[in-house]
Amino acid sequence: MRRITLDDVASLAGVSPITVSRVLRKPGSVSEALRLRVNSAIENLGYVPNVAASRLASSRTHTIGVIVPTLYNVIFAEYLFALHDVLIAAGFQVIVVNSRYSEVEEENAIKALLGQRVEAIIIAGIHHTPLSRQLLMKANLPVVQTFELSDDPINLNIGMSQERAGHAATRHLIDRGFQRITFLTGNLDHRAQSRFDGYHTAMQEVGLRSMGMIAHRPRHSSVALGSELFGEMHDRGDLPEAIFCTDDNLALGAMQECRKRRIRVPDDIAIMGFHDLEFSACAAPSLSSIATRRYETGKLAAEKVLLALDASTRQSNEQINMGFALVPRESTSGDAGHR
Amino acid sequence: MRRITLDDVASLAGVSPITVSRVLRKPGSVSEALRLRVNSAIENLGYVPNVAASRLASSRTHTIGVIVPTLYNVIFAEYLFALHDVLIAAGFQVIVVNSRYSEVEEENAIKALLGQRVEAIIIAGIHHTPLSRQLLMKANLPVVQTFELSDDPINLNIGMSQERAGHAATRHLIDRGFQRITFLTGNLDHRAQSRFDGYHTAMQEVGLRSMGMIAHRPRHSSVALGSELFGEMHDRGDLPEAIFCTDDNLALGAMQECRKRRIRVPDDIAIMGFHDLEFSACAAPSLSSIATRRYETGKLAAEKVLLALDASTRQSNEQINMGFALVPRESTSGDAGHR
DNA sequence: GTGAAAGCGCTAACAA
């Protein structure tokens, strides 16, 4: 069964192929009589244009490439949602690739996207292999790096200081009177590392000993992992006064484990999360966290890409700091001053 | 700045274009000497193949189309994660389109995917416009409908009975002694409707009055929406003995609102969720729910697609019931028998 | 407003 092509439509309608092409792309430039004839031929044949041919001939793909480390994290789902919202509405297709937190896979993803001739790339993170960076710079298309702030952006950069956020979270715990504070993370990706750096600095500033991080394993952050890690920590007998989790999922898991083991939060231990996920406000006790702006980051990134594509001249580098907000709640409200 | 093409690589390496093409696709079929020359030419020029041209020439796209109603729901994120896991590993590209719960947008999505010449389509749901259905049948490619069970599948169908799940959830509440049971939903998509049907039937079977659903608004399910809806219900003064929420997010929001209003769960009101999201086990009280198999559904759908593509002959229709499981927890454990 | 000719960058089929 041969696929129906534009030529088939043209001969059925008794016009030249180019006329069919015009009806499809700029119907206004074709007389009504022909337009109707062509359209009914399209309907009759069930013709669906082949975008590969169109892309090849026009060298326009109307496609934006997006790279995220994982899909299995609400953070990125919210961000992708925003990107889709804006870009689809503007008539672009979005190709999402995940790098599984690997710079090598990211490099492959970049090559794949460039092979697709995407018109812009929006990439989560600022750490890439040298070749990745070089490919992105040479590609001569709008590139947006997101979620973090770079000292040396490739082009556009929309994010926040993970380190300052980690610092603020830790500072909050210190201000509440906690001293033995542990940093808890699953996977140690760049963003978690930066948060840890912020934690470390905050501890040092007030002369406290930073207590390393509990775990480092190649699994995505989840409630279950939080339970596990907390359990192991408790089993080892080194229960701190407070823990700062890189992620609300971990924090919630830790809280769950506390409940099982009859450790009271925040009376026996304070727990601080990160990202302020939707359920965090309604956990019991409610979870203190750092609110981050995933949706807004995606939205802005997409809008900036559209602008850059419109200007069609490569924009000069620009950096936007989306900031973050401390959200103190019950899980860190313990009056730890007089233990 | 002209883009570098395969011909450029060929002339730099002093070979014919087809040799370069072979080095890229089946390196084994080219002598090592030439392969090295070609590869270094590719490196030197920073050549990236144009997939549009490749697709057009080979009429193979190695692309699978996926349609989901929304990205803003963990359910679909987990499912997409599984699809990616399997399909990317098998060397396919995945194009995800969301229909925003609209059959018209779904029809457009189908057209777009067919225009991309995807080699298979995996689509969430079993309700489509007549044209959508016709396009899918005529396209002569593997089609998997997921999440629900169809009486008349287009091709493959991997899902569960939403109605029986709704029935089981309701039955659980009835068995626990609750009688005034309300069904709570935000958006009333097909799956929510089926769950409602199951609820309705279960109520009727034991002679109880089904209490309609509380709300119907075009917003995605969220904790915040659950709070809102529950609040409105309470304000109206019609607090039932139990509520069955179409979604754990709504249920969690309802529980949060209960806590604010000092309504005890499950003593004053029992709450039943749906989907058994990760946080549900560690809510306080822990949330009873229906566990559904999103990841497994996606994995199986992807695997079936690969099989079908391999066989290269259109598979006969097949239906797989993934089932579900009732997960009773604290939020419905109230001993309501003697109120 | 409509069409003819040429070509986008690659690969299938065949030949050497």
Add this chain to the structure above:
DNA sequence: TTGTTAGCGCTTTCAC
């Protein structure tokens, strides 16, 4: 193993 030829299905350019 390597190359030649032809063409995938569309759009660009230029002419009418």
